[in-house]
Structures are given as C-alpha cells and as structure tokens.
Amino acid sequence: MRLPITAWVSISHRASGVFLFVATAVLLWALDASLRSPESFAALRECLDTLWMKLVIWAVLAGLIYHTAAGVRHLIMDCGIGESMPGGVLGARLVIAVSVLLTVLAGVWIW
C-alpha cells in the first residue's frame, strides 16, 4: 500500500498498542518470576538466556519503544506543536529514527 509516512506511523502505533496489550502477559510473567523467590529469579535468568526468549523480549521492547516514541509524538501534537504538514512528516521521521536507534541499542543490551 502506498500511504504517506504519517499514516504508517499512525497505523503502526495502533498495531503496537494491540501487541503490547498481549505482551503485558509476558511482562507480568517475568515480574512474577523475578519476585517470587531466589530460585525462580535464577530460573528466569536462565530462561531469558535462550535465543527464543531473547527474541521474544526484544520484540516486546521494540513494540514498547515504538509505541512510546509515537505516543510522545502524539502528546506533543496534542499540545498543538508540529501539527502542520511538514511538521507531521518531520515528527514521523523522528519517531522512526528514534525507534530504530533505541531498538538496536536494546538488542545490543540483550545480547
């Protein structure tokens, strides 16, 4: 589909929001295991060390990073800043740049 960049940023914000709603289960599971007991904390550490779990955590972080970046853009525009067409495009580009950068950094941190 050929859509303006601003439309892509908006629809991905929506998709990432729905994804995060599901991913909350993973976050709660990890928080649960991390606080339950020293044994479950150690088991969680081990579990998160496998390739598949690393990929899952990275995906969740990527979703969170993107949704947050686009969310902050949303809030800034709610304040009436950058609501023009060039402003919207610039904001959308910034959201993508910041998200890609932070997602790569998150990957570096995980591995």
Next chain:
Amino acid sequence: MVTSVTNLGRSGLFDWVVQRVSALVLLAYFAYIGCVLLGGVDYTGWRELYAQTWMRVFSLGALLSLVLHAWVGIWSVLTDYLTERMMGTTGTVLRLLAQLLCGIVIFVYTVWGIQILWGY
C-alpha cells in the same frame, strides 16, 4: 456528544484525558524500570526495591494506568473495525464478544499484578 455504554467514562473527552494521563504514568514507570535494569540487578536488590511502599504504590499506579489505557485503546480499535456499518449485526456481536474477552484479560492482569506486588 457521542455516548456509549462500553466506553470508560461515558464521555469521549473523559476517555481522551484518561488515555493521556495514563500514557504519562506509564512513560515514567517504564523509563524508571529501564534505568534500574540498565544499572544491573540481583535478586536481593530487586526484591528490596519492590518491598518499598512507594515502589508498590508507583507500580500499582502503573498497573491501573495500563489497564485503563488498554481499555480505552482497545475500545477505539474495536469500535473502528468491528462495526455494524462494516459487517451488519455480526459486527456488533463480534465487537461485544471481543470487548468481553478484553475485559476478562484486563481483570486477570489487575488481580495478577496486585498479587505480585503484595503477595510475595
């Protein structure tokens, strides 16, 4: 004014404000947790952090924000796509079922979260 029995506060403007305030609380919470994790944690330190009253209150605030934010957010998505205009009566039935399912998930998240914060 548009009213509906399934939105959160009986008014779109109220839901809009809830969405913004909860977004800010979540932003603060995730930023804080991110900093803590980047600093590195072991079980004792992590456990001590979550034993503090302020941290439990902050976490509960984030949990409730997440739950409200998700309800308003998912509500917007469902009322955009599962509609009578798009698929007739089926749309309404599907939407109500989906909302029921989300409501159950949200309820489970809330109870589970409180159990984690005060149960251990």
